[in-house]
Each structure stands twice: as C-alpha cells, then as structure tokens.
Amino acid sequence: xxxxxxxxxxxxxxxAVNGISFTVNDDEVLGFLGPNGAGKSTTMNIITxxxxxxxxxxxxxxxxxxxxxxxxxxxxxxxxxxxxLYNDMVVLEYLDFICxxxxxKKSERKEHLARIVSMVKITSVADRLIGNLSKGYKQRVGxxxxxxxxxxxxxxxxPTVGLDPNQIIEIRKLIxxxxxxxxxxxxxxxxxEIQEIADRVVIINNGKVAAVDTITDLSKRLSGxxxxxxxxxxxxxxxxxxxxxxxxxVDVRTRVSNGDIHELEVTLVTNSVTDLRAGIFFxxxxxxxxxxxLRSLDPSLEEVFLSITSAV
Amino acid sequence: MYAIFKREFLxxxxxxxxxxxxxxxxxxxxFIFYSQFANGKVNIASEIISLRSFFVVIVPIITMGLFAxxxxxxxxxxxxxxxxxxxxxxxxxxxxxxALFGVMFINVFIHMIVTAxxxxxxxxxxxxxxxxxxxxxxxxxxxxxxxxxITDSQIISAIFSFIxxxxxxxxxxxATYIGSAFTxxxxxxxxxxxxxxSIGDAVTSGINWLDPFAxxxxxxxxxxxxxxxxxxxTVSLVFLYITFRILEKKRWSQG
Numbered sequence: 001x002x003x004x005x006x007x008x009x010x011x012x013x014x015x016a017v018n019g020i021s022f023t024v025n026d027d028e029v030l031g032f033l034g035p036n037g038a039g040k041s042t043t044m045n046i047i048t049x050x051x052x053x054x055x056x057x058x059x060x061x062x063x064x065x066x067x068x069x070x071x072x073x074x075x076x077x078x079x080x081x082x083x084x085l086y087n088d089m090v091v092l093e094y095l096d097f098i099c100x101x102x103x104x105k106k107s108e109r110k111e112h113l114a115r116i117v118s119m120v121k122i123t124s125v126a127d128r129l130i131g132n133l134s135k136g137y138k139q140r141v142g143x144x145x146x147x148x149x150x151x152x153x154x155x156x157x158x159p160t161v162g163l164d165p166n167q168i169i170e171i172r173k174l175i176x177x178x179x180x181x182x183x184x185x186x187x188x189x190x191x192x193e194i195q196e197i198a199d200r201v202v203i204i205n206n207g208k209v210a211a212v213d214t215i216t217d218l219s220k221r222l223s224g225x226x227x228x229x230x231x232x233x234x235x236x237x238x239x240x241x242x243x244x245x246x247x248x249x250v251d252v253r254t255r256v257s258n259g260d261i262h263e264l265e266v267t268l269v270t271n272s273v274t275d276l277r278a279g280i281f282f283x284x285x286x287x288x289x290x291x292x293x294l295r296s297l298d299p300s301l302e303e304v305f306l307s308i309t310s311a312v
Numbered sequence: 313m314y315a316i317f318k319r320e321f322l323x324x325x326x327x328x329x330x331x332x333x334x335x336x337x338x339x340x341x342x343f344i345f346y347s348q349f350a351n352g353k354v355n356i357a358s359e360i361i362s363l364r365s366f367f368v369v370i371v372p373i374i375t376m377g378l379f380a381x382x383x384x385x386x387x388x389x390x391x392x393x394x395x396x397x398x399x400x401x402x403x404x405x406x407x408x409x410x411a412l413f414g415v416m417f418i419n420v421f422i423h424m425i426v427t428a429x430x431x432x433x434x435x436x437x438x439x440x441x442x443x444x445x446x447x448x449x450x451x452x453x454x455x456x457x458x459x460x461x462i463t464d465s466q467i468i469s470a471i472f473s474f475i476x477x478x479x480x481x482x483x484x485x486x487a488t489y490i491g492s493a494f495t496x497x498x499x500x501x502x503x504x505x506x507x508x509x510s511i512g513d514a515v516t517s518g519i520n521w522l523d524p525f526a527x528x529x530x531x532x533x534x535x536x537x538x539x540x541x542x543x544x545x546t547v548s549l550v551f552l553y554i555t556f557r558i559l560e561k562k563r564w565s566q567g
Contacts, residue, residue: 082385
C-alpha cells in the first residue's frame with residue numbers, strides 16, 4: 001500500500017507536481033494518466049525515491065521513502081520510461097547484478113531468477129547480450145529487473161511506449177498476470193490501455209490531480225457526449241441542413257470535402273438516449289445519397305480532460 | 313559496493329576502454345624499459361616516474377565513462393532506487409578503476425622480475441616509486457571520477473579530467489607564472505620591488521605546496537614521507553566526497 005500525501009516538487013519557479021495526494025491499495029492496478037509533461041514521471045520518480053519531493057510525504061507499506069529509504073525501496077520494483085539496461089551485459093548476468101544491488105542471498109538467487117525469467121518469458125534470450133535484443137524483449141528484461149527481490153509494489157512508467165502492436169498486447173498480458181499478486185501503478189497517455197488494465201484511474205494535469213475514479217465511473221462520464229462521423233456521396237449543403245434538423249443534433253461540421261464525397265462530424269446532445277444512426281440512415285436513403293461510412297467517434301484524451309476539468 | 317565494483321571492472325573489458333588503457337600502458341612501459349635495458353642501465357624508479365607523466369592520457373580514458381555513461385543510458389536510476397548507499401556506488405567505481413591500474417601495473421612487475429633475473433638490483437627506491445605511483449593514481453582517478461559525474465558526455469568528462477590533471481602536473485610552472493604575475497602587479501602599483509618580489513615568492517611557494525610530485529620526489533631515493541601519502545589520500549577522499557555529494561544533490565535538485 002502506498003500513501004501519497006500532498007506531494008509538491010518545484011523546479012525553480014515551476015511546480016512540476018503541485019499537491020498530489022492519492023493512495024494505492026494492496027493488489028490493485030492504478031492507472032496514472034495524463035498528457036506529456038503533466039508530472040507523471042516526476043511523481044513516479046518521487047515515489048521510487050529517485051527524486052526527493054519539495055514537500056509532502058510518500059509512505060510505502062508504512063515506511064517513509066525519505067526517512068526509511070532502504071525499507072521502503074525493498075518493497076518497490078521500478079521500470080522507468082527508459083529501461084535501465086546495460087547493453088554490454090548478458091541478460092542473466094545483468095539480473096544477477098541486480099540481485100547483488102538489491103542484496104538477494106546467493107543461495108536463493110538461482111531459484112528466484114529462474115522463476116522471474118519464466119514469468120516474463122525471457123528464457124529463450126537469457127544468455128544473449130541485452131544490446132542485441134528487440135525492444136519488446138528489452139522491456140521484458142526491464143520488468144524482470146523490477147521483479148527482482150519480490151517487491152509487493154510495481155511501478156511501471158509507460159511500459160508499452162514504442163512497442164509494436166503485438167508486443168503491446170504481450171506486455172499488457174504480462175502486466176495483468178503480475179497484477180494478481182502485486183500492487184501496480186502504471187502510467188500512460190493512452191486511454192484505452194489504462195481502461196483495459198487498471199481498476200482505478202488517477203488523472204493528473206498541470207501537476208494536479210484532476211480526477212480519481214474507477215474505470216466504470218470514468219466510462220460513464222465519457223459516454224455523456226458523443227459524436228458521429230458520417231461519410232457520404234451527395235450534396236453537402238442539403239445533407240448538412242437535413243441532419244442538423246434531426247432531434248438531438250447540436251452541431252454539424254464539415255471535416256473533409258472532396259468532389260461530391262463529403263465527411264461530416266455530427267455532435268449530439270449530451271446524455272442523449274436516442275440512437276441517431278437510424279435517423280441518419282433514413283434521411284440519406286430518402287435522398288438517395290449513399291452512406292460510405294457511419295461510425296461513432298471515440299472520445300480522445302483531450303476531450304476527457306476537457307470534460308473532467310470543466311466538470312470539477 | 314562489491315556488486316558495483318565487479319560490474320564496472322568487468323565492463324572495462326566488455327568495451328575497448330580496458331584494452332586500450334592496458335595497451336597504451338604496456339607500450340609506454342615496455343618502450344621505456346627496453347631503452348633502459350638496451351643501454352644496460354635499468355632503473356625501475358625512473359621508469360615508474362616517467363610513466364607518471366602519462367596519467368594525463370590514461371586516467372581520462374578509464375574514468376570518462378564511469379558516471380557519464382550511466383546518466384546517458386538511464387542506468388543511474390538503479391543506484392537511486394535500489395536499497396544501496398550512494399557512497400558505496402562511488403567507492404565501487406573508484407576501486408574498479410584502481411583495480412584496472414593494478415592490472416596495467418603487472419607490466420612493471422614483469423620488468424622488475426626480468427631485471428632481478430638478469431642480476432639487476434631492485435632497490436628500496438623502486439618500491440618507494442611503486443607506492444607513490446599507486447597513491448597518485450588514486451588521486452587522479454578520484455579527480456577523473458569527479459569529472460565524470462558532472463556531465464553526461466564522455467568527451468566533455470575526458471577533456472575536463474585531462475585539463476585538471478594537466479594543471480596538477482604543470483603546477484610548479486603555473487606557480488612560477490602566477491608568482492611573477494603577482495610581483496609585476498604589485499610593483500606596477502608602486503610597492504617597492506623587494507617587497508613585491510617577496511609577495512610573488514610567497515604566492516609561488518604557496519601554490520607549490522599543493523604539488524604532489526614535489527612532495528613525493530624523495531620516495532625514489534628511499535626516503536618515505538607519510539605526510540605526502542596522506543596528502544594524496546586526502547585529495548582522493550575530498551574528490552570522492554564531492555562526487556558523492558553531486559550524486560546526492562541530483563535527488564534534491566530544484567533547478
């Protein structure tokens with residue numbers, strides 16, 4: 001369990017983190033969401049003891065990170081944004097070095113490493129040079145490094161950034177397995193990723209907590225406003241007017257217009273219960289204008305922020 | 313500390329650094345020894361003393377990456393987030409570089425054995441020079457480590473330690489220049505020339521007091537001085553401590 005209380009970190013006049021407080025419960029996956037530069041990495045660096053806070057406290061299983069750093073750090077496994085790997089070392093040799101650093105007894109080491117290596121599935125590359133591994137495997141070795149010493153808390157800073165889709169899915173699977181026996185804090189700026197993995201979400205913006213919410217509550221907030229994308233062949237002006245006339249439509253905006261093929265973005269009333277797609281279909285079919293595409297637009301992270309910050 | 317020592321020491325041999333340093337040292341020591349040997353007058357003490365003037369090249373090669381590389385690779389996070397004391401990190405890296413010097417120095421021991429086998433004499437002065445060599449190496453390595461911790465570029469670190477070591481090697485020349493500059497300045501402002509000269513001399517000898525080479529110059533004749541060794545040791549510890557504080561500062565930095 002981690003208790004974070006009123007954390008502040010100043011860089012000169014700028015407050016990178018400005019009064020962040022939240023708790024992470026045991027065996028919970030907490031998503032840490034925010035745009036680039038919001039203070040995600042800084043907060044994680046403070047929790048792990050890499051940086052000190054200007055004021056505020058971090059308690060890891062009851063131990064203050066600054067007052068009892070060695071006890072607190074034993075419970076934390078950290079994977080920074082850039083995995084701390086030595087490219088000139090072989091995987092097993094590297095993990096052995098991490099065991100040395102974390103003070104794992106020689107007698108327990110072999111078994112401990114064997115378990116970690118099979119858990120993160122790097123057995124096949126265990127005796128290869130880290131510098132020659134693919135990015136996905138490097139990330140796994142980074143996670144293995146965090147798992148050394150059986151910490152009860154894992155802190156993963158953007159673990160899927162820069163990976164290809166297959167690797168992303170694999171890493172997510174791995175994190176889900178790990179979440180069964182660890183508390184996990186995972187940061188990302190990809191909303192869907194957090195939605196898939198996390199139980200609870202902390203959203204930060206400009207160094208402040210904008211929202212702390214469970215995934216279901218967050219989705220409810222998001223479903224409030226919705227937009228549709230309509231791509232069709234036909235007269236732009238007439239269709240726009242007709243669709244604007246439908247009940248529940250707030251705004252119709254032209255996105256792309258290319259010859260007689262047009263793309264419209266239709267904004268619907270917040271909390272609208274009626275499904276407008278059927279209505280749009282009948283309007284179009286009546287006019288004999290073929291629909292090329294009709295889909296709902298996923299809310300982007302920016303919109304989540306807008307909706308959340310305006311609601312607070 | 314042992315973990316860091318082991319990793320750093322072995323990493324010298326995973327990259328060209330260790331081999332380059334050993335090759336340079338072997339070449340230089342071999343060359344000096346051979347030229348003495350060919351003349352039939354081997355003096356191990358003077359071989360070691362000549363080798364000392366190459367610290368300025370060898371030390372930066374060894375120390376430039378010690379911290380700079382960690383910063384660049386992001387591996388320094390490991391030291392900050394593992395339950396280890398940062399001073400043991402500094403000490404581990406320092407000892408690894410010292411150990412590499414030990415490996416390089418095997419050359420000189422081989423020369424000593426060859427000399428002894430050929431009926432030459434390894435006097436107390438030679439052993440004195442060995443002691444001085446290692447104490448000075450420690451001092452320069454500590455300085456190199458300091459140069460490595462202040463930047464994340466190996467090149468800048470190497471240049472910086474090169475300059476620092478060069479200043480120390482040329483300190484007696486520099487002292488003379490600064491002393492005469494003081495004399496000139498004071499006589500320019502109308503202080504009588506005798507007084508001005510004595511001020512200049514005082515400045516020169518003040519700076520000269522810092523010269524580790526002068527302090528240890530009698531070791532080659534078998535005259536040992538504890539204070540000279542203490543001086544080298546103190547300078548090493550001061551630079552190691554500064555290095556440690558700079559590492560610590562990073563955590564607390566608000567800049």
